[in-house]
Amino acid sequence: MPAKPYDLIVFGATGFTGRLVAEYLFANYGTDGKVRWAIAGRHAARLAQVRAAIGADERLPLLLADANDADALAALVHQARVVATTVGPYQLHGEPLVRACAQSGTDYVDLCGEPAWMARMIPLYTETAHRTGARITFSCGFDSLPFDLGVVYLQHEAQRRLGAPLTGVRARVRVMKGGPSGGTIASLLATVEAMQRDPQAARLMADPFALVPGLKGAAAQPDGDTAAYDTDAKAWTGPFVMAPINTKNVHRTHALLGHPWGLGFTYDERMLTGDGDHGERIARGLVKQARIQNALLGFGPTRALLRRFALPKPGEGPSREQRERGRYEIVFSGETADRRQLRAIVKGDRDPGYGSTCKLMTETALCLASDIPRTRTPGGVWTAGAAMGMTLVQRLHARAGLSFSIEE
Structure with a gap:
């Protein structure tokens, strides 16, 4: 299978939290190819404004897709190892992207705090994700x-x-x-x-x-x-x-x-x-x-x-x-x-809600893309704790300002 052009696509980068994710990525990983990433959303002009606001240049790709356009989402997710989405509420806008990732074998992380929607997605997409190898991972911000x-x-x-x-x-x-x-x-x-x-x-x-x-x-x-x-x-x-x-x-x-x-x-x-x-x-x-x-x-x-x-x-x-x-x-x-x-x-x-969440989501997406082989965590609908466990604990402790310690 040919390599995908991006390790990570940030979907919803023109929203406030999405822009913070893009800002964190640029500040910590740049655009020199160490992490291959892109920002995506509905409006090219607004994406360009985000790129300029965070100090990036044209080496940061801008990708277009609407949350309700199945064909555009399918084309988008085929380009990435993992997609991180901040486009919510997920019960209103989230399912088409989950479906596209599950069908294409692309890993997915979000900031969802909507359990009823998650409960509906689990039986709908577990089997598809298991077959394609997609790791669908909900609730990758402050919740939870x-x-x-x-x-x-x-x-x-x-x-x-x-x-x-x-x-x-x-x-x-x-x-x-x-x-x-x-x-x-x-x-x-x-x-x-x-x-x-x-x-x-x-x-x-x-x-x-x-x-x-x-x-x-x-x-x-x-x-x-x-x-x-x-x-x-x-x-x-x-x-x-x-x-x-x-x-x-x-x-x-x-x-x-x-x-x-x-x-x-x-x-x-x-x-x-x-x-x-x-x-x-x-x-x-x-x-x-x-x-x-x-x-x-x-x-x-x-x-x-x-x-x-x-x-x-x-x-x-x-x-x-x-x-x-x-x-x-x-x-x-x-x-x-x-x-x-x-x-x-x-x-x-x-x-x-913002400063910590943007770091947690970004590092969770990168952990899933680079640190967790499918031999360890196969396709399915996961929580971060089950999919990445102590590997993610250590990464967040080292990189995302989330400290873990035993109180003696």
């Missing part, structure tokens, strides 16, 4: 890499240090400076509307095993929708907005790996709010806030107002200074069947 890989890392260290897996893992978000991206909010709004149209989508959102068809896991999974005191962390905890997405990806990773942590494995993801009465008030406030938001999002005019006034316009987002001021920190802890404990810390060095 730090969480998915945090569990993989902690379990790896548990086996190495303790000789046994942890029967459950608790993830506690200790620091969060910066917010979700406009794309994440747009995906949330699209998900709410899908849930109102289809009761099955609502059931999938409530099921921690929605991405593992046929598996129910342990009978009692943690309830993340309440305020609760964490005796291990010595702090109150409340709901974390990304937990319904991350939990599903963690359980899918475990299933794809063959359940090495046991069929009774539990995963509990929450936000730390502090100790004492103050911490309890914040935790209960998060519960109340989540309930109010859910009620408001179910109201059509509220969603219309959010789209009109709250969402960043195309090409908009936080300033460079705001992105660089952001950071996050997550504590992972668990214990073996005989009660031995282990804790890990995962830290990100930029705001989660």
